[in-house]
Amino acid sequence: MINVLPPWRETMISDQALQEFKMIWRQETGQEITDKEALDAAVALLGVFDAIYRPIPKEWSDEYDKNIKPNGTA
Numbered sequence: 001m002i003n004v005l006p007p008w009r010e011t012m013i014s015d016q017a018l019q020e021f022k023m024i025w026r027q028e029t030g031q032e033i034t035d036k037e038a039l040d041a042a043v044a045l046l047g048v049f050d051a052i053y054r055p056i057p058k059e060w061s062d063e064y065d066k067n068i069k070p071n072g073t074a
Contacts, residue, residue, distance in 0.1 A: 012043065012046075013039060013042055013043070013046075017042070018035060018038055018039060018042065021038050021041070021042045022035075022038045025038065025041070
């Protein structure tokens with residue numbers, strides 16, 4: 001198989017991760033996808049995680065801790 005993906009993509013997603021993504025895709029959907037399609041879908045999924053997954057700000061954690069009763073329940 002000829003690698004038609006740009007060389008820069010290797011810094012984003014490893015070949016092993018891409019193959020694992022394709023395997024999961026096949027198990028979940030029953031469809032085979034190309035490396036390019038898998039790369040596009042994986043990068044999009046990582047973009048979603050990047051947009052929604054953030055550490056909880058310390059201020060929020062402190063505020064939460066202040067509102068907990070002394071016995072550790074809210």
